[in-house]
Amino acid sequence: MSSKVHELYDKLRTDFHASPNLERQVLQDLSRIIANAYTQSIGSDEGFCFKFNLPIMAVNKLITRLGLTPKDLLEAYKADWGSRAMTNNMHKDPYYQVLLLLMYYGIQERKDIIRDNALLILLLRIWNGRKSKFLKFCDKRIMKYVVSHMCNKRHLFARYDGPMSLLKDYYVPTLMKTYADQVKRDPKKLQRVLEQAWGRIHQQFVQQGRINIKTGKSEAQGGILRMYMKAKKEGLTISTPTISGMGDEGPSFGDYTTANNRDEIINSATDFITMNPKTTYPQKLISEVNRQTRISVKTIDAILKALHNHQYYDVIHDVLSIVLSRTNVLQKADICSPTFLGAVKKNVISSKNNADARKLQKLCNILLKEIFINTLSLPDAYDKFSITHQIQLRTVIVSGIVYNLRKIICK
Amino acid sequence: MDMFNQQEEQLMVESKETLSKIVQAKKMKSETELQEVSKNIARLDRGKYFFEDYDQVAYEGKVRVDTLYYDQLLQKLEEGMLPNVQKAIISLYTTINNIYEFVNIKPDIYGKGINVDILNDSIETSRRKLSKVIYEYLDRNFYSLTASQRKEKYFDEHKDLTKTLVNEGADLEDAMIFSVKTCVMENIVRNIAFPFSAWSRVKFLCEDHDYGKIFDQHDLLALVETFEKKINSLAKIVATCV
Numbered sequence: 251m252s253s254k255v256h257e258l259y260d261k262l263r264t265d266f267h268a269s270p271n272l273e274r275q276v277l278q279d280l281s282r283i284i285a286n287a288y289t290q291s292i293g294s295d296e297g298f299c300f301k302f303n304l305p306i307m308a309v310n311k312l313i314t315r316l317g318l319t320p321k322d323l324l325e326a327y328k329a330d331w332g333s334r335a336m337t338n339n340m341h342k343d344p345y346y347q348v349l350l351l352l353m354y355y356g357i358q359e360r361k362d363i364i365r366d367n368a369l370l371i372l373l374l375r376i377w378n379g380r381k382s383k384f385l386k387f388c389d390k391r392i393m394k395y396v397v398s399h400m401c402n403k404r405h406l407f408a409r410y411d412g413p414m415s416l417l418k419d420y421y422v423p424t425l426m427k428t429y430a431d432q433v434k435r436d437p438k439k440l441q442r443v444l445e446q447a448w449g450r451i452h453q454q455f456v457q458q459g460r461i462n463i464k465t466g467k468s469e470a471q472g473g474i475l476r477m478y479m480k481a482k483k484e485g486l487t488i489s490t491p492t493i494s495g496m497g498d499e500g501p502s503f504g505d506y507t508t509a510n511n512r513d514e515i516i517n518s519a520t521d522f523i524t525m526n527p528k529t530t531y532p533q534k535l536i537s538e539v540n541r542q543t544r545i546s547v548k549t550i551d552a553i554l555k556a557l558h559n560h561q562y563y564d565v566i567h568d569v570l571s572i573v574l575s576r577t578n579v580l581q582k583a584d585i586c587s588p589t590f591l592g593a594v595k596k597n598v599i600s601s602k603n604n605a606d607a608r609k610l611q612k613l614c615n616i617l618l619k620e621i622f623i624n625t626l627s628l629p630d631a632y633d634k635f636s637i638t639h640q641i642q643l644r645t646v647i648v649s650g651i652v653y654n655l656r657k658i659i660c661k
Numbered sequence: 662m663d664m665f666n667q668q669e670e671q672l673m674v675e676s677k678e679t680l681s682k683i684v685q686a687k688k689m690k691s692e693t694e695l696q697e698v699s700k701n702i703a704r705l706d707r708g709k710y711f712f713e714d715y716d717q718v719a720y721e722g723k724v725r726v727d728t729l730y731y732d733q734l735l736q737k738l739e740e741g742m743l744p745n746v747q748k749a750i751i752s753l754y755t756t757i758n759n760i761y762e763f764v765n766i767k768p769d770i771y772g773k774g775i776n777v778d779i780l781n782d783s784i785e786t787s788r789r790k791l792s793k794v795i796y797e798y799l800d801r802n803f804y805s806l807t808a809s810q811r812k813e814k815y816f817d818e819h820k821d822l823t824k825t826l827v828n829e830g831a832d833l834e835d836a837m838i839f840s841v842k843t844c845v846m847e848n849i850v851r852n853i854a855f856p857f858s859a860w861s862r863v864k865f866l867c868e869d870h871d872y873g874k875i876f877d878q879h880d881l882l883a884l885v886e887t888f889e890k891k892i893n894s895l896a897k898i899v900a901t902c903v
Contacts, residue, residue: 540877544763549875631871638714638765639876 254326255351255437262316262355276315276352280367283308287374291414294513298397298474299388300413301381301517302374303564306345307616309371313348320344323351331441340448341441346372350440357434365430366422372444373417376451381413384455384475391487392478399486400477406454407474421450511581512574515659520567522658523651524560531555531653539649543642549626553643554650556625557617565613569651572610573598586660594652599645614644708862713767720758720768722777727754729779730771730853733791734846737902746898753891757854760884764866771856795849799903803845812837815844839900846903847896854892 266273283305294300313320323344328336336342349372356365381388401408410416425447432439457472481487531554539550557566577593579585601607615632618640622632635643731750738746761768770776772794779787806814819840826836855863866872867882 544765544877544880545875546877626875628871628874631874634709634871635875636709636712638712639872641714642765643875 253437254329255354255440258318258322258326258351259355259358259437262351263359265317272315276312277364277367279308279312279315280352280364280371283371284367287371288414291412296388296390296513297393297412298407298416299381299385299390299393301378302413303567304375304378305371306561306564309345309348312352313344316348316351318348320347323347330438335441341444345375346444350444353443354433354437354440357430365426369422369425369443369447370418373421373447373451376448377413377417380448380451380455385478388478389482389487392481395486396474396477396481400481401474405474421447425450512571512579515579515582515585515655516567516570516574519570519651519655519658520563523558523566523654524563525558527558529555529558529654531650535649535653539646542649543645545642545646550646552625553618553621553646554653556621557647557650557654562617562620565617566651569610569613569617569647570655572606572613573648573652573655576601576606582659585656590656591652594648598652599648610648611644614647615640617647618643708865711858712862715762715765716767719777720761722780723768723770724754725780726770726775726777727853729787729791730795733788733795734849734899735902738898742898746895749891749895749898753854753888753895756884756888756891760855760863760881760888761859763881763884764863766859766862769856769859771853798849798852799845802848803841811841815841818844818847842900842903843893843896846899847892850892850896850899854888 266276286305287302290303291300313323324336324342324347327341327347327350331341340346349368352368353365353372356362356368385393397407403409406416406420410420425443429439429443429446433443453473455473455475531551536547536550536554539545540547543550573594574585576597577584577590579590584590598610619632623629632640632643735743735746758768772791775790775794779790782790802814803811812819819837822840822843823833823836826839827833831839851860863881863885866876867878867885869878872878
């Protein structure tokens, strides 16, 4: 059996044996990603409408930590799966490739934690992809109705609390039970695992596609999408309050309706920013940021435009989460209030020496470093700037994100 | 003759070898020096962590302490000139604030051991402390130097003013004394506004290529130029009272 992926596995095994600390770090990285996904999942009441913050950067760092490059992975999988498979975006994506490699390592070395964690992280992305494709604008109230009243007990959605438990407690063990032995014998079967993972999750959304004779389009006869669309058409929803009352008089109807508004706001604002690559900014905003930061108008414009990139989805999502948390936003009206920008300046831009501020700094630094490399073509320049200049540059990022937040929420 | 030619040839070869050795040694030396310099440059963080960001409260404290400095420097100023000088100082400090804000560093106070705490001292104590700072500066840069040393040290800076004064009909010796005084006062006024580290930072940012790519460097240059003009005018006034 000749397999290039197996050769990569041999390299990993040698490296890990030479440096046990490296293996520990990889395991820690995987566990951290899973822990983050859990935290997001627990903190949300979106149910099966939930979408994970994809750990793209963390997985990219894993590739570097393993001493590999995306090219190494691509060549190995291309050799094993054939160049035809590589025409598919999913098959040639280093995100999936490195996780499959780690899963293979876990199978061969009988390290179940590495194996299962790698597979689970891989499934997170597949879940996000399928969910976005079929239920891009998913209403959690409709979904709750569908899961509670329309799914029978055999349906997986009715048996698990949300996507995290579905992926971890159902898909990971079933996929491993079926394919672990096959993969152990032949690493080329990793392709089968990837395709099966995709197929099985896809199947939950749409099943038994048939051509509708009237419309000529393919329509699903089963799956959650069909049930969801039916419930939506009939206006069937369930509202579940999750925020407790703030005032002396107990929770009002308004408090209930704004329950979990923050998640919705963050998601819609992040989607708006990352999915609109050709946004232009008003001159007034750029001049104001220029006045505050003394950064040239040209640079501000370039940084703001560079934000509109799907690669930065996770980071922008987290930045928004901190901004809304620091400004104590509970509902959309808070963002449109005239005092909101003042609160951003006071509690976000000028805030120092607290955990949120430090996290925000890190996130903005990640974005700026990427933008300096990819957009401004000034690699290493960001790190050379003094801490005080980095503060000015971070102000541009926060101002841009807050502008977009208000634009989408207060339009 | 042959022997002579042989000797000459050998001498030529030897001298060529020696020359090439010297050239190589020089090259090696300059290479190692260059390597060392480049290593040192790589080690520099260009003051990345040195400065704190701009702080309006710190600026207000600085203005109050600097006002005490000017009280000392302008003790002998004629009362009639006071309103105009005050206007000039206010205008100067607007520019100074703009520069600190522009480069985003915390406004700094001049003088070893001098900080805003001096404002809590008695008038006598604060005057004594500030006079000491001013005196030490003047002693180091003016009084301890002989007349020729002063002229030599400040030649580049004072020559234009001396020329102007002479053209206006002043005595050469008087013109030179006044010009040197003006140079010294200009330097102390600059130091009060921007102590060494802050001024070095401002100058560095005026010339830094990377900074210019991202920030409005030309606006900073314009501000610094305005500042230089203003301190030049103020220094002439201060020089008349010292």
